[in-house]
Amino acid sequence: MHKVEDLKIWKKSIELVKEVYLLTAQLPIDEKFGLTSQLKRSAVSISSNIAEGAGRNTNNEFKHFLGIANGSAYELQTQLILAIELNLISKKHVKPVVDLCIEIQKMNYAFQKKL
Template identity: 75%
Template sequence: MHKVEDLKIWQKAIELVKLVYLLIAELPSDEKYGLISQIKRSAISIPSNIAEGAGRNSNKEFIHFLSIANGSTYELQTQLILVLELNLSTKQKVSTLIDACIEIQKMNYSFQKTLKENDLNTQY
């Protein structure tokens, strides 16, 4: 088990959610049940799945939830691109969030690799 609050990837994901909420506060209210709802779900899913995985009993289970979290970062990235394509926000505001998604994706892949290596090392 990992203490989730100590995980840098979880901390970055929490920061991303806060930034996402600042952005969606500026989006048109007619998107409340459409794109805004999807963006919220994707963003919240990232730290939530990291936390759930951290609370599991094995690295294999943790990796599974990190994989789900990674899928959510790609989903959020796609939705943010749609925000740009639909001219709902500025490139400057959205690019920061997309960059944060990419950073979390890279951290996630690296963390999964480390967990897999740790599992291999403890088997022998």
């Protein structure tokens, strides 16, 4: 087992959740149960799956949950792009969050290889 609080990727994913929550506060209220909800769930899924994997018994199990976390990261990235394409929020506000998401994706691949 890995101590999740010591994992750099988990810390970054928590940072991402906070950024997504701040960003979604800027979205129209009529998106509360639509894209806003999806964005939040995707972001939370990343950190949650990293944590769940860290608590598993083997590195293979951990890799499995890192894979799920990475899928959620790509889902989040797609939803952020949709928010821009639908003119719900400006690219200027979304770009730093997308960049953090991509950084986590890269960290995830590297961590999976290390395991």
